[in-house]
Amino acid sequence: MTDRASIIAVLSALAIAAGGAALGTAGQVPQPAGDAPIIIAQATGAQATGPSAANTFNRLMKRPGSEPNIQPSKDGIHDPANPGTALLQWPSEAFAGFPRTNDGNRVDWVKTLAAGLIRPWTELEDPEAEPFLMDLTIVRQVKGSMPNVVYPHLEHTQWLDCTNCHDEIFVPEKGANQISMAGILLGQKCGICHGRVAFPISDCRRCHSQPKTAEELRQLSEKSSWAKQ
Amino acid sequence: MxxxxxxxxxxxxxxxxxxxxxxxxxxxxxxDAAAEYGDVIINNYSDDAAMRPVIFPHWFHRIRFRCKVCHADLGFRFKAGGNDINMLKIFDGEYCGACHNGRIAWGVENCVLCHSGKPNMKTGVHNSTSDRLVAPVGR
The missing domain is CATH 1.20.5 (Single alpha-helices involved in coiled-coils or other helix-helix interfaces)
Structure with a gap:
């Protein structure tokens, strides 16, 4: 998909270079600035013979240049003029052969680790040290009909130390932690990592993975205003 | 006609x-942002020191180290810019200097490998979910 987009970009740039030189009429189009809002539809004012440009829909609401795993010199934050930039590894090279997902780094890090494709150290002075694992799964009942959240300590302790979360972020006690999606989006609780460096919160079903039981759903429907009508 | x-x-x-x-x-x-998910821009002091901001590629480091190593053992807080890192501390083996010492990873003389960002960028995690929202939310 994004390959096609870049091909379109290159082709159209070539067309402009050729056409503009021939006709001498290449118009100036304002370029979106750094923090510009995402443009959903863009009017060009041209008398196009094809479909109206005003109704061309940015259906993925993409910002310009949002290709994943792009090389540092083109990623918009590295300075291409910096002599070190060219030496940096490309994410696409590092991630080759890793299990993929649709968001974030496009890498399923848990599967990548489980498959032994990476061997991250646990101790700085002992590359062979094994992590301290805890296999305890917590199910959190959530509001509405959303599937309940299943939290696996096992996958988290593969990466993290107990002290990373306890007790500063999560009190290890049932019912003691107030968690909301709004807070997570703003970077609280799970959102300290998820949505920033761990898989993003657009991947809803990786957490909301236990469907409500028929009984839970029946109780919900009795409480709902629909049932009272 | x-x-x-x-x-x-x-x-x-x-x-x-x-x-x-x-x-x-x-x-x-x-x-705009095509940066890799999780890239951290650290510009606490760089601009003022006429250096390019630091770009920390989180993805690169998690391939090599579990979160625990930096965030539990080395004391990096889970907050972009929330660690008071300066070169003196790095020379003395704190923060990045725990590895970037020429023994575990390449040493501090390779300034431009970290100080590689475009000038004047804000400290923060790049490409976070809240950055990518169509309508921005308050911070």
């Missing part, structure tokens, strides 16, 4: 080129 046909054809081509130009600049512009 023939001339008007030719004129409308020329107009049509110009129109198409115009659309192509808009689409081309749309996709070709790289002013």
């Amino acid at each position: 023939r001339a008007s046909k030719r004129r409308s054809l020329a107009l049509g081509i110009m129109g198409l080129l115009f659309v192509a130009l808009s689409v081309g600049t749309w996709f070709a512009s790289s002013d």
Whole structure:
């Protein structure tokens, strides 16, 4: 998909270079600035013979240049003029052969680790040290009909130390932690990592993975205003 | 008749080129975030010291180290810019200097490998979910 987009970009740039030189009429189009809002539809004012440009829909609401795993010199934050930039590894090279997902780094890090494709150290002075694992799964009942959240300590302790979360972020006690999606989006609780460096919160079903039981759903429907009508 | 046909054809081509130009600049512009998910820009002191901001590639480091190593053992807080890192501490083996000492990883003389960002960028995690929202939320 994004390959096609870049091909379109290159082709159209070539067309402009050729056409503009021939006709001498290449118009100036304002370029979106750094923090510009995402443009959903863009009017060009041209008398196009094809479909109206005003109704061309940015259906993925993409910002310009949002290709994943792009090389540092083109990623918009590295300075291409910096002599070190060219030496940096490309994410696409590092991630080759890793299990993929649709968001974030496009890498399923848990599967990548489980498959032994990476061997991250646990101790700085002992590359062979094994992590301290805890296999305890917590199910959190959530509001509405959303599937309940299943939290696996096992996958988290593969990466993290107990002290990373306890007790500063999560009190290890049932019912003691107030968690909301709004807070997570703003970077609280799970959102300290998820949505920033761990898989993003657009991947809803990786957490909301236990469907409500028929009984839970029946109780919900009795409480709902629909049932009272 | 023939001339008007030719004129409308020329107009049509110009129109198409115009659309192509808009689409081309749309996709070709790289002013915005194409940075890798989790790239951290650290610009606490760099701009003031006439150095490029540091870009910390989180993805690169998690391939090599579990979160625990930096965030539990080395004391990095889970907050972009929330660690008071300076070169003196790094020389003395704190923070990045725990590895970037020429023994575990390449040493501090390779300034431009970390100080590689465009000047004047804000400290923060790049490409976070809240950054990517169509309508921004408050911080």
